[in-house]
Every structure is written in C-alpha cells, then in structure tokens.
Amino acid sequence: MRSIKNQALEEAIKAFGVNLRHLFMAKPLSSSAVVLGFDPGFAHGCKVAVVDTIMQLKQHFTVYPHPPQRKRQDAINQLVKAVQRHGVSHIVVGNGTACRESIPLIEEVCSQTQAKFCVASEAGISAWSVSQSAQEEFPDIAATNRSAVMLARRVRDPLGELLRTEPSCLSVGMYQKDVPSKQLEEAAVMEAQICLHAVGVDVNSAGVHIIKQISGITPSVAKEIIKFRAEHGPFKNRIALKKVKGLGPKIFDQCSGFLMVFDSPEILDATRVHPNDYKFAKVLSNNIICICQQYLLGMADARS
Numbered sequence: 001m002r003s004i005k006n007q008a009l010e011e012a013i014k015a016f017g018v019n020l021r022h023l024f025m026a027k028p029l030s031s032s033a034v035v036l037g038f039d040p041g042f043a044h045g046c047k048v049a050v051v052d053t054i055m056q057l058k059q060h061f062t063v064y065p066h067p068p069q070r071k072r073q074d075a076i077n078q079l080v081k082a083v084q085r086h087g088v089s090h091i092v093v094g095n096g097t098a099c100r101e102s103i104p105l106i107e108e109v110c111s112q113t114q115a116k117f118c119v120a121s122e123a124g125i126s127a128w129s130v131s132q133s134a135q136e137e138f139p140d141i142a143a144t145n146r147s148a149v150m151l152a153r154r155v156r157d158p159l160g161e162l163l164r165t166e167p168s169c170l171s172v173g174m175y176q177k178d179v180p181s182k183q184l185e186e187a188a189v190m191e192a193q194i195c196l197h198a199v200g201v202d203v204n205s206a207g208v209h210i211i212k213q214i215s216g217i218t219p220s221v222a223k224e225i226i227k228f229r230a231e232h233g234p235f236k237n238r239i240a241l242k243k244v245k246g247l248g249p250k251i252f253d254q255c256s257g258f259l260m261v262f263d264s265p266e267i268l269d270a271t272r273v274h275p276n277d278y279k280f281a282k283v284l285s286n287n288i289i290c291i292c293q294q295y296l297l298g299m300a301d302a303r304s
Contacts, residue, residue, distance in 0.1 A: 012179050017187045019172040024195040026158040029090060031202055031262050034058075036079070036088045036115070037152030038106060039122070039144075040098035042066045048079065049148035050086050054234060055156060055205045057138070058086055060145050065105050066098055076108055083113045091117040092155050094125070094147070118155065123172075124165035125150050133164065133209075157202075160210045163192050189213070196258065200272050203241070203259040204234040216254025221246045237264040238275055 029035065032053055039047040045062040052058050059082060063075035082088065091106055093099055099119065106117045128134055129146040138146050154161040167184035168176045176184065193213050201210055203225065212222035224245045229235065238256050241247055247255075257274035264270060266278075273281050 009179055009183070012176070013183055013187050016167070016172060016176065016179070016184060017191050020162070020167075020170065020188060021191050021195060023162055023170075023172060024159040024191060025199070028158055029155050031156075031205060033089045033156060034087050035152040035156055036082060036086075036091045037094075037148040037150070038079075038091055038102065039094045039125075039148040039151055040066075040096065040102040042098050043068060044144065045069070046075070046098070046102060047145050047148040048082065049145065049152055050082055050088060051149065051152045051156065052086070053205070054229070055153055055207070057141075057149055060141060060148065062145070066101055072105065075105065076112075079106075079109045080112050083109065083115050088113070088115050090155065091115050092151050093117060093119050094122040094151050095119050096122040120151060120155055122147070122151065124162075124169035125154075127166045127169040128164055131164075131166070157205060157210075159192060159195055160206055163188065163209060163213075164207075200258050200260045203261060204229065204263075211259075214255050214258045216251045217247075221251065234263065235261050237261055237266055238269045 034053060035051050037047075037049045037051070041047070045064040046066070047060070047062055049060040050058045061078065061082075063071070063078055065072040065075035079091075083091070091110065093102055093106055103117075103119075109115065110117055125147045128150055129143040134143070134146050134150075138149065141149075150161055150164070162170065166181075167188045168179075168181055170176075192210075196210065196213055197215065201214060203211070208219065208222045208226055211217055211225055212219045217225075221244070224247065225241070228244045235241065238259065238261055240261075241256060241259060242249075242252055253274075253276070257272060260271070261269040268275075268278050268281060
C-alpha cells in the first residue's frame with residue numbers, strides 16, 4: 001500500500017514539474033514595457049500598481065468603480081492619469097473576482113491612451129502577498145495592494161514571479177495539497193534552474209531569488225548585484241558585472257553566459273554566447289554571411 005502511495009506522489013510531482021515548466025517558459029513582455037497591474041474587486045475596491053522597466057514599483061492606489069461605491073468615472077480618470085504619467089504600455093487585469101466587470105472599464109482607459117491590456121492568472125498571488133518575502137520587500141504597503149504588484153510583474157517575468165509563489169497554490173498539478181510541500185519546492189527549484197540556464201536571465205530586471213539560481217552565484221553575490229543596480233542604474237554591458245563586489249573572475253566565467261543585458265551596444269550581451277567566445281562567434285557569423293552571399297551570387301549567375 002505504501003509503495004502505491006509513493007508511486008502516486010512521484011507521478012503527482014512529475015506532473016507538477018511538467019506543467020510548471022510550461023508556465024515558466026511563457027513568453028514575457030518586452031524589457032522596455034511599463035506595466036500597470038489591476039487586481040479587480042467589489043467592496044474593497046480594485047488595487048492598482050505600476051512597475052517600471054526594471055520591475056520597481058512606481059505608484060500604487062485603489063479605485064472603486066464597482067458596487068457599492070460605483071465611482072466609475074473617478075476610477076477611469078485616475079487610471080488614465082497613471083498611464084500617461086508613467087508611460088504605461090500594458091495593463092494587466094487579474095482573472096479573479098470582478099474581472100469580467102472590469103474589462104469594459106479597462107477598454108475605455110485603453111481607448112483614451114496608447115496602452116494595451118491582457119488578462120493574467122491570479123493563482124498564488126494572495127498567498128505571496130502575505131508571505132514574509134513580500135512583507136520585507138514592501139513593508140509599507142498593505143497585503144491587498146501587493147497583489148497588484150505581482151500581477152504586473154508576472155507578465156514581465158513569468159518565471160521569476162512564479163518562483164516567488166507557494167508551489168501548492170499554483171494549481172498546475174495533481175493533488176498538490178496532499179504532496180509534501182518540501183518536495184514541491186524542490187521540484188519547482190529544479191525546473192526553474194533548468195529553464196533559467198536554457199534561456200538566460202535579464203540581469204537588469206531579475207530579483208535576488210532568480211539571480212541566486214544561476215551557476216556560480218551565491219545569495220550574497222546576488223544581493224550585491226541588486227545593490228549595484230539600484231545605486232548605479234541598469235547594467236550597460238556584461239563587463240560591468242565585474243564591478244560588483246564579490247563577483248570575481250572565476251564567478252564571472254561561470255555566470256556571465258547566463259546573465260544577459262538586452263540594451264548593451266554589444267549585441268552578443270543579449271545572447272547565451274559566453275564573453276570568452278565573442279571573438280569566435282563573430283568570425284563564425286562573418287563566415288556564414290560570406291557563404292550565403294556566395295551562394296546567392298551563384299544562384300543569380302545560374303539564372304542569368
């Protein structure tokens with residue numbers, strides 16, 4: 001009987017990992033997107049939060065467009081003002097309570113601005129908003145308002161924000177409440193590491209909990225990267241990582257191929273190519289271009 005139960009647990013964890021990998025690998029919004037998270041509700045209002053291009057909270061407030069307050073026009077005015085003030089490109093609406101009633105409101109806001117909107121899952125957001133990590137990051141913000149922050153971040157960095165969430169609250173597997181939470185967490189971390197090392201990490205937007213999963217980086221070095229980014233602004237290129245306290249040559253060799261800088265003048269900084277291989281990659285790409293040009297010239301000569 002015990003072996004049957006253990007087998008069921010293994011299958012449940014396996015299904016959880018497979019389903020979670022699909023969510024982790026969801027396509028994020030552009031790193032240049034400024035996102036407004038809209039967590040709808042009725043009596044207690046709709047929570048709103050704006051995050052900038054480096055995932056920092058810029059503004060948060062609450063509007064009351066639905067019963068019993070019915071301050072619809074006031075809500076539209078506040079939302080339009082926030083969109084215009086911060087240059088919001090996307091509005092994300094949570095798919096929970098009052099989502100259907102809020103969509104016409106958001107459509108009207110989008111019609112008055114250049115913003116686009118989408119609907120995102122709220123699974124696990126409430127659990128995160130009352131967690132210790134959320135309280136440490138946003139000690140002066142109510143738990144209900146933190147949910148809008150994660151909602152905005154979730155479309156910018158699906159992998160990073162899902163990894164913050166309690167695994168049993170994600171609703172992506174079988175019998176998650178019956179599986180030991182430690183095993184679920186281990187499965188989530190393993191899947192996250194596989195995905196992170198497959199696609200890389202945007203060093204200018206990722207949090208400590210993501211950066212510390214990268215090969216060679218300890219939690220203390222991850223915190224120093226965040227601290228350096230906060231003091232000096234976004235990293236301009238990969239070489240700037242060497243200026244981070246505690247990130248020596250050996251750690252740089254291990255991690256630099258996975259930490260990407262998308263706005264760097266060096267185009268290879270936004271790829272998985274390791275800095276030590278840049279010279280070889282450029283020679284190879286030039287050779288490929290020459291071969292293609294010769295092939296096209298040969299095809300043109302044959303036709304003539």
